Amino acid sequence: MSIQDVGSAAALQTLPEIRQSKTITFAGKEIVTESSISVNISAEALAKGMEGRTAPTKEEAEKRAQAMAVVRNANMATYARGPSLASEFYSDPQSAGDAVKFIDFFQHSTVNPDDMAAALHQALVSPQASGDYTTSAMDLSMTQAKLNDVVSKYISADYQQQASAFVASFIAEKAEQADQMNRAVLTQASNLAQSLGNTAQARQHQQAIDQLSAGTHASQTVRHQMLSITARGTDSDSWFTQFNQSVDNSGTLPFMRDIEKNHISALQQQWQQFAVFLQTAKQSDAAQERGNQ
Numbered sequence: 001m002s003i004q005d006v007g008s009a010a011a012l013q014t015l016p017e018i019r020q021s022k023t024i025t026f027a028g029k030e031i032v033t034e035s036s037i038s039v040n041i042s043a044e045a046l047a048k049g050m051e052g053r054t055a056p057t058k059e060e061a062e063k064r065a066q067a068m069a070v071v072r073n074a075n076m077a078t079y080a081r082g083p084s085l086a087s088e089f090y091s092d093p094q095s096a097g098d099a100v101k102f103i104d105f106f107q108h109s110t111v112n113p114d115d116m117a118a119a120l121h122q123a124l125v126s127p128q129a130s131g132d133y134t135t136s137a138m139d140l141s142m143t144q145a146k147l148n149d150v151v152s153k154y155i156s157a158d159y160q161q162q163a164s165a166f167v168a169s170f171i172a173e174k175a176e177q178a179d180q181m182n183r184a185v186l187t188q189a190s191n192l193a194q195s196l197g198n199t200a201q202a203r204q205h206q207q208a209i210d211q212l213s214a215g216t217h218a219s220q221t222v223r224h225q226m227l228s229i230t231a232r233g234t235d236s237d238s239w240f241t242q243f244n245q246s247v248d249n250s251g252t253l254p255f256m257r258d259i260e261k262n263h264i265s266a267l268q269q270q271w272q273q274f275a276v277f278l279q280t281a282k283q284s285d286a287a288q289e290r291g292n293q
Helices: 003-008 043-050 058-077 099-107 113-124 133-154 157-195 199-214 218-230 236-248 254-292
Strands: 018-026 029-039
Touching: 099 113, 099 157, 113 133, 113 254, 133 157, 133 218, 133 236, 133 254, 157 199, 157 218, 199 218, 218 236, 236 254
Parallel strands: none
Antiparallel strands: 018 029
């Protein structure tokens, strides 16, 4: 029953009893609901309570509204923002599996959440093309470069050291996963060769497994070389020049060299698009922030 109902129903002496519902929860589940505070308010008491109270002026109402907005905005700022769940960061298989690992990047971001999600998605995505462990090493190297750039441009200064350490551990984890996959493939190949009586082939695969354990396998050597190229500095032209030189000096078969060269071109195009996005998004966010001041 509203206040208007009280005023128009003179015959009513009291309002219905008002009850406040109270729900008790345990381990996140509601287990009982009970009625707590019970209050009876008479029409006379309601009228007396309103005596002497004047409506606020327009200026007072505006000041109260502004004060409430400040409090609301301050409360909202204390909660970490998140990007739209429709972002490719969460839907693309190349990035979705690692998305949750980057939660701290959003909490220390200097750009809006959707721009951060888009930047991280681009950092984790590699050209979808056939290749070998050399192209895979280039992919990881460029992921390292792009994540480092995100840290430099999109992460607040007070968290950049921690973010850089996270990127280093993330790249190391990806390298270890590649070694584990390689080891699994070589183990299966060795077992198959052994079952077919091809002991020489089985021995060769086992030697490759031993090299993986020692960190001297060709895939590990190439990966270390590629990661060292983008580990420091921002001269992207130098990165791709060194990638091409590495392929030229590798002695691989011509058809494989063509595949690797094409992959470098695709990576360079991705990098250029990524760099433009980061710059444009940063400028857009800065302009929006100035407009809100």
